[in-house]
Amino acid sequence: MIDARDTALVIEGGGTRNSYTAPAIMKLIEEDVQFGWVGGVSAGAIHAINFLSGDAKRTEEAFTTFMGHPKIGGLRSLAIGRGLMNAEFMFQDRGGELPFKLDAFVANDTPVHIEAVRADTGESVAWKNADLQDEDTINLVMRASSTMPMLMPMATIDGVPYVDGALGDDGGLLVSAAENAGFSKLLVLATKPRDYVREPVNRPGMVRRMFPKYPEVARRTIDRPDAYNQAKARIDELAADGKAYVFYPENMMVENAEFKVPKLQKNFAAGKKQFDREWDAVKEFLER
16 A cells, blocks of 8 residues: 555546556556545546546546447437437446446545536536435536537536536646645646647637537636646646656547547557556655
8 A cells, every 4th residue: 555645646637538547547546545635527537436446447448448339429429419429328328338336436535526617607616525425426427527518418417517627727637626625745647748738729709609508618618728728837836846746648649539449458558558667756756
């Protein structure tokens, strides 16, 4: 066991790019790393839930073989209104695919933080341990956090529509949430390379026209590059001070909606190779 309860685990989303960081989650499970706080949005929320349930097998399958299921999504799914990724199937109607270790998750008292954004008000909303006590709720919250605007139907919780947590206050990198929870030491699993800078939205007027019923979603979409870049700058500042270790992908091979299992498995293998190479440095940081 590695006692890292002075450290927050911050997990970036990125759809199927998270096949690259899945081996990192699996290694942290294998080494029985105990964090003080675990936060994620979008696909990072899936990693967070799987990590806290201690399920390495599910972590791998969720971003590799499961993505090859005929119901998972694609352009036809988008055309008939189910979304580029069929979130209802992925999160709520899997028909026995990806069984979840609910008891293990609920028994884990590590604070968890999952975010999504209210489509009506633009507010970032967080769900924590007390909110996540049954599988239906957990699945719905993960769906809400992973809902890419325009590309997936909005998730509704208690009558409130939600979109991707990556549109939230930190642009998808939960550094301020971790710091507000009292943590100044972070392990960050990123899905964009070290030199990545999110470019401004080219046509904000068009974005506003795309969301006539949800102007706050448009605003959050337009504001996201600044929010993301500021959060990344803060993370890099912490890393420069020795207060954060950031796992930046060096050989990412897929984008956020890849359905070809061999490509995902190759990306998974690349992530494993890199994290295994960095493990000694990660372990030293966690034990410091």
